[in-house]
Amino acid sequence: MDSDMEISLDRLPIKRLESIEENGAERFPSDVDYDDKRVSLIRRIDFAWALEEEDELKKKKQKKSSKDSVEQWKWKGMVENLQLAHQELTVIIDLIDTVQANDAVTVAGMTRPKPMPNEILSDLAVSTATKLQGYRNLGNYFKQSAKALEQKINREARFYGALIRLQRNWKVKRQRMLASNASNEGFTIDLSDSSLYDPTSGFRPSTLSTIRVDHDSAGMLAINVPQDSWYSLRFGYVGLNPIGNSNESDEHIDSTTGHDIPGTSEKLSASDDKYVKETHSLLREVHKSIFAEQLFDMLNREAFNEGVGFNISGLRENFMEMSIGQGASLFVSLHPSGKNPSIKKSESATLLIESSGRVEPAEGGDYRLKKLGFPNRTSYEIYLQQIFHEHAFGKAKDQLKSKSIRASNQTEKDSNSGLLDHFCLSLTHRIFSNRVLVHLESVVCKVPYLHLISHPTWNSRTSSWTVFMTVPPSIIPQGRSETQSPDGKRNLKTQFRTKVVVKDDCISVEAECTPNVVGLLKSSSCNLFSINKYECDVADLPVMILQQVASQIVCWLLEEARTVGTKASREFLSLSLEIVEGERVSLVAHVNPEDAKGCISWWLVMENGCTEEREGVSESRKLLGHLSLDVLYSVLMDLINLCGTGRNALERL
Amino acid sequence: MSMECVVQGIIETQHVEALEILLQGLCGVQRERLRVHELCLRSGPNLGVVSSEVRLLCDLDQPEPTWTVKHVGGAMRGAGADQISVLVRNMIESKVSKNALRMFYALGYKLDHELLKVGFAFHFQRTAHISVSVSSVNKMPKVHAIDEAVPVTPGMQIVDVTAPATSENYSEVAAAVSSFCEFLAPLVHLSKPSISTGVVPTAAAAAASLMSDGGGTTL
Numbered sequence: 071m072d073s074d075m076e077i078s079l080d081r082l083p084i085k086r087l088e089s090i091e092e093n094g095a096e097r098f099p100s101d102v103d104y105d106d107k108r109v110s111l112i113r114r115i116d117f118a119w120a121l122e123e124e125d126e127l128k129k130k131k132q133k134k135s136s137k138d139s140v141e142q143w144k145w146k147g148m149v150e151n152l153q154l155a156h157q158e159l160t161v162i163i164d165l166i167d168t169v170q171a172n173d174a175v176t177v178a179g180m181t182r183p184k185p186m187p188n189e190i191l192s193d194l195a196v197s198t199a200t201k202l203q204g205y206r207n208l209g210n211y212f213k214q215s216a217k218a219l220e221q222k223i224n225r226e227a228r229f230y231g232a233l234i235r236l237q238r239n240w241k242v243k244r245q246r247m248l249a250s251n252a253s254n255e256g257f258t259i260d261l262s263d264s265s266l267y268d269p270t271s272g273f274r275p276s277t278l279s280t281i282r283v284d285h286d287s288a289g290m291l292a293i294n295v296p297q298d299s300w301y302s303l304r305f306g307y308v309g310l311n312p313i314g315n316s317n318e319s320d321e322h323i324d325s326t327t328g329h330d331i332p333g334t335s336e337k338l339s340a341s342d343d344k345y346v347k348e349t350h351s352l353l354r355e356v357h358k359s360i361f362a363e364q365l366f367d368m369l370n371r372e373a374f375n376e377g378v379g380f381n382i383s384g385l386r387e388n389f390m391e392m393s394i395g396q397g398a399s400l401f402v403s404l405h406p407s408g409k410n411p412s413i414k415k416s417e418s419a420t421l422l423i424e425s426s427g428r429v430e431p432a433e434g435g436d437y438r439l440k441k442l443g444f445p446n447r448t449s450y451e452i453y454l455q456q457i458f459h460e461h462a463f464g465k466a467k468d469q470l471k472s473k474s475i476r477a478s479n480q481t482e483k484d485s486n487s488g489l490l491d492h493f494c495l496s497l498t499h500r501i502f503s504n505r506v507l508v509h510l511e512s513v514v515c516k517v518p519y520l521h522l523i524s525h526p527t528w529n530s531r532t533s534s535w536t537v538f539m540t541v542p543p544s545i546i547p548q549g550r551s552e553t554q555s556p557d558g559k560r561n562l563k564t565q566f567r568t569k570v571v572v573k574d575d576c577i578s579v580e581a582e583c584t585p586n587v588v589g590l591l592k593s594s595s596c597n598l599f600s601i602n603k604y605e606c607d608v609a610d611l612p613v614m615i616l617q618q619v620a621s622q623i624v625c626w627l628l629e630e631a632r633t634v635g636t637k638a639s640r641e642f643l644s645l646s647l648e649i650v651e652g653e654r655v656s657l658v659a660h661v662n663p664e665d666a667k668g669c670i671s672w673w674l675v676m677e678n679g680c681t682e683e684r685e686g687v688s689e690s691r692k693l694l695g696h697l698s699l700d701v702l703y704s705v706l707m708d709l710i711n712l713c714g715t716g717r718n719a720l721e722r723l
Numbered sequence: 724m725s726m727e728c729v730v731q732g733i734i735e736t737q738h739v740e741a742l743e744i745l746l747q748g749l750c751g752v753q754r755e756r757l758r759v760h761e762l763c764l765r766s767g768p769n770l771g772v773v774s775s776e777v778r779l780l781c782d783l784d785q786p787e788p789t790w791t792v793k794h795v796g797g798a799m800r801g802a803g804a805d806q807i808s809v810l811v812r813n814m815i816e817s818k819v820s821k822n823a824l825r826m827f828y829a830l831g832y833k834l835d836h837e838l839l840k841v842g843f844a845f846h847f848q849r850t851a852h853i854s855v856s857v858s859s860v861n862k863m864p865k866v867h868a869i870d871e872a873v874p875v876t877p878g879m880q881i882v883d884v885t886a887p888a889t890s891e892n893y894s895e896v897a898a899a900v901s902s903f904c905e906f907l908a909p910l911v912h913l914s915k916p917s918i919s920t921g922v923v924p925t926a927a928a929a930a931a932s933l934m935s936d937g938g939g940t941t942l
Contacts, residue, residue: 452748
């Protein structure tokens, strides 16, 4: 206890690195304050007690000597010892507390050994080697992450490259809300036409109008379309066209690109270019499907409006059937055209069988279509889409123009409602005009001097033709003609026209030299330039046309007869010449559209004032047959010659 | 000055029927037959400062051929014209009597070449009066021998889309023509007559789709 107390505490010789700077310089904690700290610690240790102890020991010795002299208190020494022990204990506890509080109390002075040069080198070598190792690890780590990053960037480049290419043709939108999903950046392709979704226009946005763009497993752009949710529009004639898709091989052929719709396999191997094209055609299919849905939707709404051109006879989900004029019935249906249409198709087919009960095989359909005058189905499917397209987008354009001066909803509805009606009327008109044309052609084919010309009308519900006849030139030289009208205009026509105009299902015939009310009366002249206009129906058309033509021929002959100075008169389709007083001979036209040889035949009829003298009717009538205009003209000239020679000559006929 | 907007294209004869179906659907009007004898006349050296060219068109589909004289002026030039995808040019046209050819000969015009165009045409109203004609062009081995005409390009027909215009409205007419042409794009590519674009590679597929009765939609 009384020995010297030695306490030597030092820091562990670990030098902790405080930081490494970016350039690699290592920074250690500064050891400037080490000595200061040590000094301050030393100052805290109180050695006063040791001095006191020595003093007391001296005193004790003095006291002992005095004790010897004065034996005062027996226990005094023990008390002192106990006090000393307590003192000592207090110091030790103090020290222990101090040590506990400061683990770095150094009492003994220590000089740090100065490292040898070789030691510095080896230390340096070790730390360099460690550092090198660290750098290597770091390098590997960077390499790995660079590779991963590059992969990621490549994937992104493919994705965004494809997206940008699609953006050229499609409206790409980004929604942040959807971007939470890992496989989705929140991109969507908007296939709707905002101009069509004006609340007043009443178009419902299709479920397909927004298509989500995802990454597929390879990171490539993938669009998410339910495969069986596309529709295509079908249009056809009930009983003549199969409702279902008759030609399954054409199912997936896009008419513009001819590409097959991409399958799920081979996507990886397909080049990006091809893949984008496939996506493109897929989007196009969907776009077309939306269009078909819109069109059908609109037709459905129009079906409830009043229309003069159609009569709805069947209405189901995705199917409507209507009868239009001319005995034709149409169907328009939305037909599933996705990957898995077979089930739905059979459903719709059975639907039709139930609804109409008269689906006939398609064979011979073409022939029957032609016979009935029905135009090409595909053409009219296109026409239906065309007028809708024009209407929808044309109207959208108009709306933009007149947004400020918005017309009332009423006018919009008016323009809306006529579409199906217009389509049905156009189709009815085409069927009707085809039948009219068949009649006209049959007439023109049988009468050799007639020609048929068709005229452009620029209108889908109007057709126009002209039946044209050129008569042979007069043998009378023009200069000596008596029929020069005062204004110098020659009064002889060489061409006669009968114009047939069909509007919707009304035929109007406009003809020169027509047997009008005046003409029906016995008259000695007819106005070559008069034009008469009237309407007729298709059954009467051939007869009407033939009567027109015959009347024109009679007119011509009459004028020719008058040119040479013969007294002649006409009565409807007959031309009468007076041969001698009271005796007349007539050329009478007889029209018969069923006559395969020439439709217009001519009779020579003789009549005199005392018909009763004649023996029989048969002798007074003689069939001349189907005469060409040249022959007819020479017959006329012969008759005119007879006028001079008198009755006897006539009897020789 | 009256103008016209023109675009042209070619189509293989095997796809003409499909084109007819498509046109019938797009136009909605009845098809017209086309048979035109076209005589191109060039002025001789003593007529005017620069040589001029007129075309005499003889419509043979009429029972009595009707004649039209047509002068096609230069195409509109400049940046504005380049932006339009159709050719806009001056054009004067007039009906003439059948003596026209003799008259032009007497004036000193010479026959440069003659053609016979046989095909069909659609005339319809869409913003402008648009005429689409599809015809095979025939040349004649002897002068005016239209009965002996042989095709210039066998297996290939020419598609012309024309619309009359004026200097006020030609941009609208041109827009109408080019938007109509887009509908024909799957079958035939139409461009300014000076730029030849060849046949469309998708024509066969598009034609097959149009011809098959169960076929799809085309718009």
